[in-house]
Amino acid sequence: MVKRTVRRRFEFERLEQRETPSAGLGGSAIHDLAKHAKTVALHGGGTATYSSRSAATVTGNSTILGNFTGTITIPSSGQAVVVLHSGSNTLDLAVKGSSTQGKVSHFKGTFTITGGTNQFMGFTGNGTITSTQALNAPAFSFSINGKVTE
Secondary structure (H helix, E strand, O other): OOOOOOOOOOOOOOHHHOOOOOOOOOHHHHHHHHHHOOEEEEEEEEEEEEEEOOEEEEEEEEOOOEEEEEEEEOOOOOOEEEEEEEOOEEEEEEEEEEEEOOOEEEEEEEEEEEEEOHHHOOOEEEEEEEEEEEOOOOEEEEEEEEEEEO
């Protein structure tokens, strides 16, 4: 009986040419994507001073923004628009709620993050906002608590 030798040729598949969602993402890039998808607590407060009947300037401090300044635009109906600045970064909020009037007015409401720039671009989140204002006072204090997804 004669033995025959069969030769087979093996080839290796070229993985670098595959079209996969992870193609081109190194380990650090994947880690960076996961790192940016975290939810953190937002706590802060400050003072707002009316610049007109429908607008106020804001100063304060929070866990996400650090020291901030900003503006509040108060429409006759609907949601107030708040733009907070921390350096060259901005965080935009829509605020709605209700207030009780008296010698001291109290506002209770909710906010939703509607946008941001630079470091805060793509942030989402929501929470509560409360404020207290003495009758006819030109300013009011506020506190903000919520969660932000970076």
